[in-house]
Amino acid sequence: MRNRLFIVEGLPCSGKSTTSSFVASFLEQKGSICFVDEGTGNHPADYEFHALAPAGLVSDKEEIVSLSQFSGEMFDKLLQYKIYDFLPWEKEMPLMLDKWRQFVQTSDENTTYIFNCVLLQNPMCETMMRFGFSVEESESYISKIVDIIQPMKPVVIYLKNTDIAESIKHTANERPGWLDDVINYHVNGNYGKQIGAEGFEGYIKCLEERQARELRILCNLSLEKLIVDNPQRDWNSAQERIRNFMMTL
Secondary structure, eight states: OOOOEEEEEESTTSSHHHHHHHHHHHHHTTSOEEEEOTTOSOOTTOOTTEEEEOTTTSSSSOEEEEGGGOOHHHHHHHHTTBHHHHSOHHHHHHHHHHHHHHHHHHSOTTOEEEEESSSSHHHHIIIIIITOOOHHHHHHHHHHHHHHHGGGOEEEEEEEOSOHHHHHHHHHTTSTTHHHHHHHHHHHSHHHHHHTOOHHHHHHHHHHHHHHHHHHHHHHSSSEEEEEEOGGGOHHHHHHHHHHHHHTO
16 A cells, blocks of 8 residues: 655755655655645644634534634634644644544545645644643544544655754744744743743754654654654755655655
């Protein structure tokens, strides 16, 4: 049975979008693909911008709705029920696992799927950064996802970055306002508060620990994986290594 799910992971500014596009282009030569980049808003295995609206707010029953469909006062009301960032973990986790199950059940057996993050990044932002859970708790949750997607023979390509601060600074120059937002998110989350993170340096400390945890978790997961060290230093070499790896699958 062939690998039907490829997931590119790594820290912000590590080159996930570029690498995901490269992987998609390579796999497209072999057959039908579905490439889902980060931030699409309608992810088949994720609730990027959705809320769990309580009964009586949108309809007469509790339901998951896309926040992109709403604006104004209704948007503000729904935002407090956003699945990421707002729901308590005991409500969020089963919703996310069910979403993964739905994806596997409805996926096209003749299509290869390529995702930018969602297996490590999104769960770690919630379990580690938002809730301050231990690495063991994060791994337990991520392992549940891997168990669900095993029928698709998942493959993870991880972009390891030891130039984290430099990569963030480079990207920040191209995205006005972005850096302030991500710093606030990280230093004000439970993990950031646990370590007393402040400002840019605190943000980088959060990312360094997140990467260390992700690599530890990844090494324990039962799936095909490739870890690419510092691809940003030589993209041609990194892509050649990724190409050679995929040809062995």
